[in-house]
Amino acid sequence: MVAYTKDEIITATDAVRNFSSVLKSIARKEKEKVVIVKNNNFEAVVISVDKYEKMEQAVEILENIYKKTKK
Numbered sequence: 001m002v003a004y005t006k007d008e009i010i011t012a013t014d015a016v017r018n019f020s021s022v023l024k025s026i027a028r029k030e031k032e033k034v035v036i037v038k039n040n041n042f043e044a045v046v047i048s049v050d051k052y053e054k055m056e057q058a059v060e061i062l063e064n065i066y067k068k069t070k071k
Helices: 012-017 019-027 049-070
Strands: 010-013 034-038 041-046
Touching: 010 012, 012 019, 012 034, 019 034, 019 041
Parallel strands: 010 034
Antiparallel strands: 034 041
């Protein structure tokens, strides 16, 4: 399970009210991720586009490796 710091966790209400500052904190790399909580459940994670694209590439590589092992 991934660990989150207290600064990375915000409520959905705070995310709506402070959306611009949440995006700025990600864009400026002040925060690597922001986790949005609604009704005491982790509902979403906001990350930079760069980080998302790297994760997508990693998934694609792993899927290709998996496919090769299944042949």
